[in-house]
Amino acid sequence: MSLRPDLIEHLPRLRRYARALTRDASQADDLVQDTLERALLKLDLWRPGSDLRAWLFTLMHNLFVNRVRTGRLQETELDEARDIPVSGGQMEALALRDIHTALGRLPAEQREVILLVGLEQFGYAEAARILGVPVGTVMSRLSRGRERLRQLLTSEETNAAIVKLKVVK
Protein backbone atom coordinates (compact mmCIF):
# COMPACT_ATOMS: atom_id res chain seq x y z
CA MET A 1 0.00 0.00 0.00
CA SER A 2 2.94 2.33 0.55
CA LEU A 3 3.63 2.10 -3.19
CA ARG A 4 0.70 4.43 -3.71
CA PRO A 5 1.92 7.98 -3.60
CA ASP A 6 0.58 10.19 -0.88
CA LEU A 7 -1.86 12.73 -2.25
CA ILE A 8 -2.21 14.69 0.97
CA GLU A 9 0.91 16.74 0.48
CA HIS A 10 -0.59 18.15 -2.72
CA LEU A 11 -3.85 19.15 -1.04
CA PRO A 12 -2.91 22.67 0.07
CA ARG A 13 -1.75 23.74 -3.38
CA LEU A 14 -4.64 22.06 -5.19
CA ARG A 15 -6.95 23.99 -2.87
CA ARG A 16 -5.12 27.26 -3.55
CA TYR A 17 -5.43 26.85 -7.32
CA ALA A 18 -9.07 25.77 -7.14
CA ARG A 19 -9.89 28.74 -4.92
CA ALA A 20 -8.27 31.15 -7.35
CA LEU A 21 -10.06 29.54 -10.31
CA THR A 22 -13.52 29.59 -8.73
CA ARG A 23 -13.10 32.30 -6.04
CA ASP A 24 -15.54 30.36 -3.91
CA ALA A 25 -14.44 28.12 -1.04
CA SER A 26 -17.12 25.47 -1.34
CA GLN A 27 -17.01 25.20 -5.13
CA ALA A 28 -13.24 25.04 -4.92
CA ASP A 29 -13.25 22.23 -2.38
CA ASP A 30 -15.83 20.36 -4.48
CA LEU A 31 -13.46 20.57 -7.39
CA VAL A 32 -10.59 19.32 -5.23
CA GLN A 33 -12.71 16.46 -3.92
CA ASP A 34 -13.63 15.36 -7.45
CA THR A 35 -9.99 15.64 -8.47
CA LEU A 36 -8.92 13.37 -5.62
CA GLU A 37 -11.60 10.82 -6.42
CA ARG A 38 -10.59 10.82 -10.06
CA ALA A 39 -6.94 10.51 -9.03
CA LEU A 40 -7.57 7.48 -6.83
CA LEU A 41 -9.49 5.82 -9.66
CA LYS A 42 -6.79 6.47 -12.20
CA LEU A 43 -3.70 6.22 -10.05
CA ASP A 44 -2.64 3.10 -11.90
CA LEU A 45 -2.29 5.24 -15.02
CA TRP A 46 0.10 7.63 -13.36
CA ARG A 47 3.71 6.72 -14.15
CA PRO A 48 5.82 6.62 -10.99
CA GLY A 49 8.70 9.04 -11.36
CA SER A 50 6.71 11.53 -13.41
CA ASP A 51 5.43 14.68 -11.79
CA LEU A 52 2.46 13.74 -9.62
CA ARG A 53 1.59 17.37 -8.95
CA ALA A 54 1.36 18.22 -12.65
CA TRP A 55 -0.76 15.11 -13.21
CA LEU A 56 -3.18 16.14 -10.44
CA PHE A 57 -3.47 19.62 -11.96
CA THR A 58 -4.21 17.99 -15.32
CA LEU A 59 -7.09 16.06 -13.75
CA MET A 60 -8.36 19.21 -12.10
CA HIS A 61 -8.15 21.14 -15.37
CA ASN A 62 -10.28 18.51 -17.15
CA LEU A 63 -12.91 18.62 -14.41
CA PHE A 64 -12.90 22.41 -14.35
CA VAL A 65 -13.34 22.70 -18.13
CA ASN A 66 -16.17 20.22 -17.96
CA ARG A 67 -17.94 22.25 -15.27
CA VAL A 68 -17.53 25.48 -17.15
CA ARG A 69 -18.84 23.86 -20.33
CA THR A 70 -21.91 22.35 -18.66
CA GLY A 71 -22.59 25.50 -16.69
CA ARG A 72 -22.25 23.64 -13.41
CA LEU A 73 -19.78 26.19 -12.13
CA GLN A 74 -21.51 29.30 -10.91
CA GLU A 75 -19.40 32.35 -11.47
CA THR A 76 -19.77 34.69 -8.51
CA GLU A 77 -20.62 38.32 -9.06
CA LEU A 78 -18.94 41.23 -7.35
CA ASP A 79 -21.54 41.68 -4.66
CA GLU A 80 -21.68 38.03 -3.83
CA ALA A 81 -17.93 37.54 -3.75
CA ARG A 82 -17.28 35.69 -0.53
CA ASP A 83 -14.43 33.93 1.15
CA ILE A 84 -11.94 36.64 0.52
CA PRO A 85 -9.13 36.22 2.99
CA VAL A 86 -8.94 39.61 4.65
CA SER A 87 -5.74 40.16 6.52
CA GLY A 88 -5.28 43.88 6.62
CA GLY A 89 -6.84 47.26 6.33
CA GLN A 90 -9.65 48.37 4.12
CA MET A 91 -7.43 49.25 1.18
CA GLU A 92 -5.89 45.81 1.23
CA ALA A 93 -9.33 44.20 1.37
CA LEU A 94 -10.41 46.33 -1.56
CA ALA A 95 -7.34 45.35 -3.56
CA LEU A 96 -7.99 41.64 -2.90
CA ARG A 97 -11.60 42.07 -3.89
CA ASP A 98 -10.44 43.71 -7.11
CA ILE A 99 -8.25 40.72 -7.92
CA HIS A 100 -11.13 38.32 -7.26
CA THR A 101 -13.50 40.34 -9.43
CA ALA A 102 -11.03 40.89 -12.24
CA LEU A 103 -10.15 37.17 -12.36
CA GLY A 104 -13.84 36.37 -12.63
CA ARG A 105 -14.10 38.55 -15.72
CA LEU A 106 -11.33 36.76 -17.58
CA PRO A 107 -12.26 33.94 -19.94
CA ALA A 108 -11.68 30.65 -18.09
CA GLU A 109 -8.89 29.59 -20.47
CA GLN A 110 -6.90 32.77 -19.86
CA ARG A 111 -7.55 32.60 -16.12
CA GLU A 112 -6.16 29.08 -16.00
CA VAL A 113 -2.94 30.02 -17.78
CA ILE A 114 -2.14 33.12 -15.76
CA LEU A 115 -2.81 31.25 -12.51
CA LEU A 116 -0.85 28.12 -13.43
CA VAL A 117 2.11 30.32 -14.31
CA GLY A 118 1.69 33.30 -12.00
CA LEU A 119 0.43 31.59 -8.86
CA GLU A 120 1.38 27.93 -9.15
CA GLN A 121 4.75 28.61 -10.77
CA PHE A 122 4.54 25.98 -13.48
CA GLY A 123 6.85 26.51 -16.46
CA TYR A 124 5.27 27.32 -19.82
CA ALA A 125 5.88 23.80 -21.18
CA GLU A 126 4.41 22.24 -18.02
CA ALA A 127 1.36 24.50 -18.25
CA ALA A 128 0.96 23.44 -21.88
CA ARG A 129 1.02 19.75 -20.90
CA ILE A 130 -1.49 20.31 -18.09
CA LEU A 131 -3.87 22.14 -20.41
CA GLY A 132 -3.25 19.85 -23.38
CA VAL A 133 -2.40 22.70 -25.76
CA PRO A 134 0.78 23.79 -27.60
CA VAL A 135 3.21 26.10 -25.78
CA GLY A 136 2.41 28.80 -28.35
CA THR A 137 -1.21 28.73 -27.22
CA VAL A 138 -0.11 29.07 -23.60
CA MET A 139 1.97 32.12 -24.50
CA SER A 140 -0.81 33.83 -26.41
CA ARG A 141 -3.37 33.17 -23.65
CA LEU A 142 -0.85 34.41 -21.08
CA SER A 143 -0.29 37.55 -23.07
CA ARG A 144 -3.97 38.28 -23.69
CA GLY A 145 -4.94 37.37 -20.12
CA ARG A 146 -2.33 39.63 -18.57
CA GLU A 147 -3.24 42.56 -20.78
CA ARG A 148 -6.94 42.12 -20.05
CA LEU A 149 -6.19 41.93 -16.33
CA ARG A 150 -4.17 45.16 -16.56
CA GLN A 151 -7.17 46.94 -18.07
CA LEU A 152 -9.58 45.42 -15.56
CA LEU A 153 -7.43 46.33 -12.57
CA THR A 154 -6.97 49.87 -13.77
CA SER A 155 -10.70 50.34 -14.10
CA GLU A 156 -11.26 48.49 -10.81
CA GLU A 157 -9.05 51.02 -9.07
CA THR A 158 -11.34 53.72 -10.36
CA ASN A 159 -14.40 51.77 -9.28
CA ALA A 160 -12.93 51.18 -5.82
CA ALA A 161 -12.30 54.90 -5.46
CA ILE A 162 -15.93 55.61 -6.38
CA VAL A 163 -17.20 53.01 -3.89
CA LYS A 164 -15.01 54.58 -1.25
CA LEU A 165 -16.36 58.06 -1.93
CA LYS A 166 -19.90 56.75 -1.53
CA VAL A 167 -18.98 55.10 1.78
CA VAL A 168 -17.41 58.30 3.08
CA LYS A 169 -20.42 60.37 2.08
Added chain:
Amino acid sequence: MNRIEEDKLHAYADGMLDEAQRLDVEAWLAGHPDDAERVRDWSAQNQAFHAAFDPVLNEPLPLELVRATRRRHPAAGRLWRAAAGIAVLGVTGLAGYGVGLHTAQPEIIAQMPRDAALAHVVFTPEQRHPVEVDAAHADHLVKWLSKRLGAQLEAPDFAAQGFELLGGRLLSGGDGPVAQFMYQSADQRRVTLYVRRQARDNGDTRFRHATENGVEVFYWIDQDMGYALSGSIGHAEMQRLADAAYRQIGR
Protein backbone atom coordinates in the same frame (compact mmCIF):
# COMPACT_ATOMS: atom_id res chain seq x y z
CA MET B 1 19.77 46.19 -30.10
CA ASN B 2 17.39 43.52 -31.30
CA ARG B 3 13.80 43.70 -30.31
CA ILE B 4 13.09 41.44 -27.32
CA GLU B 5 10.19 39.21 -28.19
CA GLU B 6 7.05 39.21 -26.09
CA ASP B 7 7.60 35.66 -24.75
CA LYS B 8 10.89 36.70 -23.24
CA LEU B 9 9.29 39.63 -21.47
CA HIS B 10 6.83 37.23 -19.85
CA ALA B 11 9.64 34.86 -18.90
CA TYR B 12 11.41 37.83 -17.32
CA ALA B 13 8.35 38.76 -15.27
CA ASP B 14 8.02 35.12 -14.19
CA GLY B 15 11.65 34.85 -13.14
CA MET B 16 12.36 32.07 -15.64
CA LEU B 17 15.42 33.52 -17.38
CA ASP B 18 19.06 32.79 -16.72
CA GLU B 19 21.44 35.57 -15.76
CA ALA B 20 22.57 36.46 -19.31
CA GLN B 21 19.04 36.61 -20.73
CA ARG B 22 17.90 38.60 -17.73
CA LEU B 23 20.54 41.24 -18.35
CA ASP B 24 19.55 41.39 -22.04
CA VAL B 25 15.95 42.06 -21.12
CA GLU B 26 16.90 44.65 -18.52
CA ALA B 27 18.99 46.51 -21.09
CA TRP B 28 15.99 46.54 -23.43
CA LEU B 29 13.59 47.68 -20.72
CA ALA B 30 15.87 50.53 -19.73
CA GLY B 31 15.25 52.09 -23.12
CA HIS B 32 11.59 51.09 -23.55
CA PRO B 33 9.45 52.47 -20.74
CA ASP B 34 6.18 51.08 -22.18
CA ASP B 35 7.51 47.53 -22.08
CA ALA B 36 9.01 48.20 -18.65
CA GLU B 37 5.62 49.27 -17.36
CA ARG B 38 3.89 46.20 -18.77
CA VAL B 39 6.47 43.90 -17.22
CA ARG B 40 6.12 45.67 -13.87
CA ASP B 41 2.35 45.23 -13.99
CA TRP B 42 2.66 41.52 -14.81
CA SER B 43 4.97 40.99 -11.84
CA ALA B 44 2.54 42.94 -9.69
CA GLN B 45 -0.26 40.64 -10.87
CA ASN B 46 1.73 37.59 -9.75
CA GLN B 47 2.37 39.23 -6.38
CA ALA B 48 -1.33 40.05 -6.04
CA PHE B 49 -2.31 36.40 -6.72
CA HIS B 50 -0.01 35.29 -3.95
CA ALA B 51 -1.32 37.92 -1.56
CA ALA B 52 -4.88 36.91 -2.34
CA PHE B 53 -4.57 33.13 -2.36
CA ASP B 54 -1.51 32.05 -0.36
CA PRO B 55 -3.59 32.25 2.85
CA VAL B 56 -5.43 29.17 1.54
CA LEU B 57 -2.21 27.18 2.05
CA ASN B 58 -2.38 27.87 5.78
CA GLU B 59 -6.02 26.95 6.27
CA PRO B 60 -6.82 23.79 8.19
CA LEU B 61 -7.45 20.98 5.72
CA PRO B 62 -11.13 19.98 5.55
CA LEU B 63 -11.49 16.50 6.96
CA GLU B 64 -13.53 15.27 3.96
CA LEU B 65 -10.67 16.15 1.66
CA VAL B 66 -8.10 14.43 3.85
CA ARG B 67 -10.33 11.36 3.79
CA ALA B 68 -10.74 11.65 0.02
CA THR B 69 -6.98 11.29 -0.42
CA ARG B 70 -7.25 7.83 1.12
CA ARG B 71 -10.56 6.52 -0.07
CA ARG B 72 -10.27 3.16 -1.78
CA HIS B 73 -12.15 2.43 -4.92
CA PRO B 74 -14.13 -0.85 -4.83
CA ALA B 75 -12.28 -2.00 -7.95
CA ALA B 76 -8.95 -1.51 -6.25
CA GLY B 77 -8.68 -5.22 -5.70
CA ARG B 78 -9.42 -8.01 -3.33
CA LEU B 79 -6.48 -7.12 -1.18
CA TRP B 80 -8.19 -3.88 -0.31
CA ARG B 81 -11.45 -5.50 0.62
CA ALA B 82 -9.54 -7.83 2.89
CA ALA B 83 -7.81 -4.86 4.42
CA ALA B 84 -11.04 -2.90 4.87
CA GLY B 85 -10.92 -3.22 8.62
CA ILE B 86 -7.44 -1.83 8.71
CA ALA B 87 -8.38 0.95 6.32
CA VAL B 88 -11.11 2.17 8.67
CA LEU B 89 -8.59 2.33 11.49
CA GLY B 90 -6.27 4.17 9.17
CA VAL B 91 -8.83 6.83 8.37
CA THR B 92 -9.59 7.39 12.03
CA GLY B 93 -5.92 7.77 12.73
CA LEU B 94 -5.63 10.21 9.89
CA ALA B 95 -8.12 12.58 11.43
CA GLY B 96 -5.26 14.59 12.80
CA TYR B 97 -3.12 14.50 9.71
CA GLY B 98 -2.91 17.98 8.34
CA VAL B 99 -1.27 21.34 8.74
CA GLY B 100 -4.11 22.62 10.82
CA LEU B 101 -6.22 19.65 11.73
CA HIS B 102 -6.98 19.17 15.34
CA THR B 103 -7.86 15.97 17.10
CA ALA B 104 -8.08 14.96 20.71
CA GLN B 105 -5.22 12.54 20.32
CA PRO B 106 -3.66 11.79 23.69
CA GLU B 107 -0.19 11.49 22.24
CA ILE B 108 -0.17 14.79 20.47
CA ILE B 109 3.60 14.74 20.33
CA ALA B 110 3.32 11.82 17.91
CA GLN B 111 1.47 14.10 15.54
CA MET B 112 4.07 16.84 15.45
CA PRO B 113 6.47 15.15 13.02
CA ARG B 114 3.60 14.48 10.60
CA ASP B 115 2.39 18.08 10.72
CA ALA B 116 5.95 19.33 10.39
CA ALA B 117 6.72 17.05 7.43
CA LEU B 118 3.51 18.11 5.68
CA ALA B 119 4.28 21.81 6.18
CA HIS B 120 7.77 21.06 4.86
CA VAL B 121 6.57 19.48 1.61
CA VAL B 122 3.94 22.15 1.06
CA PHE B 123 6.25 25.13 1.29
CA THR B 124 9.75 24.05 0.27
CA PRO B 125 8.91 23.68 -3.47
CA GLU B 126 7.65 27.26 -3.69
CA GLN B 127 10.13 29.22 -5.79
CA ARG B 128 8.79 32.73 -5.44
CA HIS B 129 7.15 32.72 -2.04
CA PRO B 130 8.65 30.00 0.11
CA VAL B 131 8.51 32.38 3.07
CA GLU B 132 6.23 35.17 4.23
CA VAL B 133 8.99 37.32 5.64
CA ASP B 134 12.49 36.94 4.25
CA ALA B 135 15.78 36.80 6.10
CA ALA B 136 16.65 40.38 5.12
CA HIS B 137 14.16 41.28 7.83
CA ALA B 138 15.32 38.61 10.27
CA ASP B 139 14.87 40.75 13.39
CA HIS B 140 11.34 41.65 12.42
CA LEU B 141 10.63 38.03 11.47
CA VAL B 142 11.71 36.62 14.84
CA LYS B 143 9.90 39.37 16.78
CA TRP B 144 6.72 38.88 14.77
CA LEU B 145 6.66 35.09 15.17
CA SER B 146 7.58 35.35 18.87
CA LYS B 147 4.68 37.71 19.42
CA ARG B 148 2.23 35.44 17.62
CA LEU B 149 3.35 32.35 19.53
CA GLY B 150 3.63 34.22 22.82
CA ALA B 151 7.15 32.99 23.48
CA GLN B 152 10.63 34.27 22.80
CA LEU B 153 11.75 32.37 19.70
CA GLU B 154 15.07 32.36 17.99
CA ALA B 155 16.07 31.14 14.57
CA PRO B 156 19.07 28.84 14.96
CA ASP B 157 22.17 29.71 12.98
CA PHE B 158 23.20 26.95 10.56
CA ALA B 159 25.97 28.90 8.81
CA ALA B 160 28.57 26.44 10.10
CA GLN B 161 26.56 23.61 8.51
CA GLY B 162 26.26 25.47 5.20
CA PHE B 163 22.61 26.54 5.46
CA GLU B 164 21.40 30.15 5.43
CA LEU B 165 18.13 31.40 6.86
CA LEU B 166 15.72 32.11 3.98
CA GLY B 167 12.92 33.44 6.16
CA GLY B 168 9.82 32.23 7.88
CA ARG B 169 6.07 32.07 7.90
CA LEU B 170 3.20 31.75 10.32
CA LEU B 171 0.91 28.73 9.97
CA SER B 172 -2.26 27.90 11.80
CA GLY B 173 -2.06 24.70 13.78
CA GLY B 174 -5.00 22.97 15.44
CA ASP B 175 -3.70 24.07 18.82
CA GLY B 176 -2.66 27.54 17.84
CA PRO B 177 -0.11 29.32 15.73
CA VAL B 178 2.95 27.59 14.34
CA ALA B 179 6.18 29.22 13.17
CA GLN B 180 8.13 27.78 10.28
CA PHE B 181 11.71 28.85 9.59
CA MET B 182 13.21 27.84 6.25
CA TYR B 183 16.90 27.41 5.50
CA GLN B 184 18.65 26.86 2.19
CA SER B 185 22.10 25.59 1.23
CA ALA B 186 24.25 27.01 -1.58
CA ASP B 187 23.02 24.18 -3.83
CA GLN B 188 19.37 25.06 -3.12
CA ARG B 189 18.50 22.23 -0.73
CA ARG B 190 16.04 23.26 1.94
CA VAL B 191 15.24 22.30 5.52
CA THR B 192 12.50 23.73 7.73
CA LEU B 193 12.20 24.17 11.47
CA TYR B 194 8.64 23.93 12.77
CA VAL B 195 7.97 25.49 16.19
CA ARG B 196 4.82 25.48 18.26
CA ARG B 197 3.63 25.45 21.84
CA GLN B 198 3.73 21.93 23.11
CA ALA B 199 2.78 20.64 26.53
CA ARG B 200 5.60 18.55 27.92
CA ASP B 201 5.12 14.84 27.51
CA ASN B 202 5.91 13.65 31.08
CA GLY B 203 8.81 16.07 31.08
CA ASP B 204 10.42 14.07 28.32
CA THR B 205 12.73 16.32 26.33
CA ARG B 206 14.43 13.52 24.40
CA PHE B 207 15.53 13.97 20.85
CA ARG B 208 13.36 11.85 18.54
CA HIS B 209 13.43 10.84 14.92
CA ALA B 210 10.71 9.93 12.43
CA THR B 211 10.41 9.49 8.69
CA GLU B 212 7.20 10.71 7.07
CA ASN B 213 6.80 10.02 3.36
CA GLY B 214 10.50 10.31 2.71
CA VAL B 215 10.95 13.42 4.84
CA GLU B 216 13.18 12.99 7.86
CA VAL B 217 12.04 14.76 11.00
CA PHE B 218 14.04 15.31 14.18
CA TYR B 219 11.85 16.62 16.98
CA TRP B 220 11.98 17.47 20.64
CA ILE B 221 10.36 19.55 23.36
CA ASP B 222 12.08 22.28 25.30
CA GLN B 223 10.45 24.68 27.78
CA ASP B 224 6.89 23.92 26.63
CA MET B 225 7.82 24.50 23.01
CA GLY B 226 7.88 21.74 20.42
CA TYR B 227 10.52 21.83 17.67
CA ALA B 228 10.70 19.70 14.53
CA LEU B 229 13.43 19.95 11.91
CA SER B 230 12.40 18.46 8.54
CA GLY B 231 14.36 17.75 5.39
CA SER B 232 15.30 15.22 2.72
CA ILE B 233 19.02 15.85 2.59
CA GLY B 234 20.43 12.60 3.95
CA HIS B 235 20.50 11.27 7.47
CA ALA B 236 24.01 12.34 8.50
CA GLU B 237 23.54 15.96 7.45
CA MET B 238 20.07 16.17 9.01
CA GLN B 239 21.58 14.84 12.23
CA ARG B 240 24.27 17.54 12.20
CA LEU B 241 21.70 20.30 11.66
CA ALA B 242 19.38 18.91 14.29
CA ASP B 243 22.23 18.69 16.81
CA ALA B 244 23.13 22.30 16.10
CA ALA B 245 19.50 23.44 16.53
CA TYR B 246 19.07 21.43 19.72
CA ARG B 247 22.29 22.87 21.19
CA GLN B 248 21.48 26.47 20.27
CA ILE B 249 17.87 26.39 21.43
CA GLY B 250 18.50 24.48 24.62
CA ARG B 251 21.36 26.62 25.89
